[in-house]
Amino acid sequence: xxxxxxxxxxxxxxxxxxxxxxxxxxxxxxxxxxxxxxxxxxxxxxxxxxxxxxxxxxxxxxxxxxxxxxxxxxxxxxxxxxxxxxxxxxxxxxxxxxxxxxxxxxxxxxxxxxxxxxxxxxxxxxxxxxxxxxxxxxxxxxxxxxxxxxxxxxxxxxxxxxxxxxxxxxxxxx
Amino acid sequence: xxxxxxxxxxxxxxxxxxxxxxxxxxxxxxxxxxxxxxxxxxxxxxxxxxxxxxxxxxxxxxxxxxxxxxxxxxxxxxxxxxxxxxxxxxxxxxxxxxxxxxxxxxxxxxxxxxxxxxxxxxxxxxxxxxxxxxxxxxxxxxxxxxxxxxxxxxxxxxxxxxxxxxxxxxxxxxxxxxxxxxxxxxxxxxxxxxxxxxxxxxxxxxxxxxxxxxxxxxxxxxxxxxxxxxxxxxxxxxxxxxxxxxxxxxxxxxxxxxxxxxxxxxxxxxxxxxxxxxxxxxxxxxxxxxxxxxxxxxxxxxxxxxxxxxxxxxxxxxxxxxxxxxxxxxxxxxxxxxxxxxxxxxxxxxxxxxxxxxxxxxxxxxxxx
Numbered sequence: 001x002x003x004x005x006x007x008x009x010x011x012x013x014x015x016x017x018x019x020x021x022x023x024x025x026x027x028x029x030x031x032x033x034x035x036x037x038x039x040x041x042x043x044x045x046x047x048x049x050x051x052x053x054x055x056x057x058x059x060x061x062x063x064x065x066x067x068x069x070x071x072x073x074x075x076x077x078x079x080x081x082x083x084x085x086x087x088x089x090x091x092x093x094x095x096x097x098x099x100x101x102x103x104x105x106x107x108x109x110x111x112x113x114x115x116x117x118x119x120x121x122x123x124x125x126x127x128x129x130x131x132x133x134x135x136x137x138x139x140x141x142x143x144x145x146x147x148x149x150x151x152x153x154x155x156x157x158x159x160x161x162x163x164x165x166x167x168x169x170x171x172x173x174x
Numbered sequence: 175x176x177x178x179x180x181x182x183x184x185x186x187x188x189x190x191x192x193x194x195x196x197x198x199x200x201x202x203x204x205x206x207x208x209x210x211x212x213x214x215x216x217x218x219x220x221x222x223x224x225x226x227x228x229x230x231x232x233x234x235x236x237x238x239x240x241x242x243x244x245x246x247x248x249x250x251x252x253x254x255x256x257x258x259x260x261x262x263x264x265x266x267x268x269x270x271x272x273x274x275x276x277x278x279x280x281x282x283x284x285x286x287x288x289x290x291x292x293x294x295x296x297x298x299x300x301x302x303x304x305x306x307x308x309x310x311x312x313x314x315x316x317x318x319x320x321x322x323x324x325x326x327x328x329x330x331x332x333x334x335x336x337x338x339x340x341x342x343x344x345x346x347x348x349x350x351x352x353x354x355x356x357x358x359x360x361x362x363x364x365x366x367x368x369x370x371x372x373x374x375x376x377x378x379x380x381x382x383x384x385x386x387x388x389x390x391x392x393x394x395x396x397x398x399x400x401x402x403x404x405x406x407x408x409x410x411x412x413x414x415x416x417x418x419x420x421x422x423x424x425x426x427x428x429x430x431x432x433x434x435x436x437x438x439x440x441x442x443x444x445x446x447x448x449x450x451x452x453x454x455x456x457x458x459x460x461x462x463x464x465x466x467x468x469x470x471x472x473x474x475x476x477x478x479x480x481x482x483x484x485x486x487x488x489x490x491x492x493x494x495x496x497x498x499x500x501x502x503x504x505x506x507x508x509x510x511x512x513x514x515x516x517x518x519x520x521x522x523x524x525x526x527x528x529x530x531x532x533x534x535x536x537x538x539x540x541x542x543x
Binding site for chain 2 (some may be wrong): 084
């Protein structure tokens, strides 16, 4: 069975390899400080105990007040898996360091995250929109993305269940 | 020679509508004569923004979306998603439900590899005969799916906590009747192609991926195993009781297109072994646990992955205790396997690029989602 590291275990390992790189840990994940993230992730890949040579998954999450970039790291030799995160607090100019130099497999997932979340990856060799076309208004997976292109309205003014206000009445089709 | 024949690079589009791209997908190849000097993939033609749509629907309502990502292996997609929700909400599946899931996932792997291996044979010039043999067998598997779930491709059969319905009457006989002829078809296909001089000339030493690059580029599934890395999530991180079944992990030695084809054929044999064992030991009892219709998992996150026919299919879910996921992310094996397209094609001829693309076995519905 794959051993899933808790956030605390990964935090200890990262702190041992690159002191001062951990911001905080949660039950499942270890949040790395943005300025040390690249160094810490590279050390986690190269250290024989951690040996996270395979980047299983990379994606973004919009947590309203911040963006999280989630890395699921995997070691094939030691059969273990861990979850690291890096946060970006500036919604307008969200930016984290690119890990393409560490894992080649990251480039396409970072491009996708850039396309759908608008998070810039510094150092990415070819950062451009891959699923949507250039000039598409906005980044659809952001939680505040509601309007559709061309001024079309999706029906509701906001997503259901996201505010305490009562649901708007259903508009008749004209 | 260079004084007599002069060539200059030009950009050639392969696709978006081209039989070798297996879907709506474009390769922007820069070629110098017959040599490919740069290859850029253009995707997004089939983008439906499923990850956004899923954030508005309940956990159960999202299961049909997963059918439509990798439309050649809907059972595997259902399974991966249900496992992620079960991990998030802490739901146990009864043994019978798990065994049914294993049978369905392995039948789906057989159906998908029938298509993958047959289409690859087509790409290498073994025109139509092998694919027709494999499609004949795949048709029987799809009939079994239709008998079980009512649909052939978009089955929507798995549910959170188990499967949707009990197996129909006569299911076991149908599956057992399938195993012998399918084994024969695999042997026929291998006999026709594996020693065939034309096939070897087209597939051997084409699109070679060394093992260290395969790991660094996050490849998975037959792409990773074809390069000689014995990594199978069914063995490494067993789900649905895969640890009870006896099967082997086939690997390749050279990491070329031929090895990936042979790995797929061998995987089909191993899948048949698993199906036989699962049918023999099919436990009784309920096929599913009771799960509330409007499931609200506790706040948190879960990442579950399975070995889908194309590789590591992962689902990453974030819950905010609401009735629908806060974030729904699919880790698509096809997309990540495709990301080494440039490394596989540059330096080869255009004909080799077609073989390289065929050996990845992409499904564009999963790439674009």
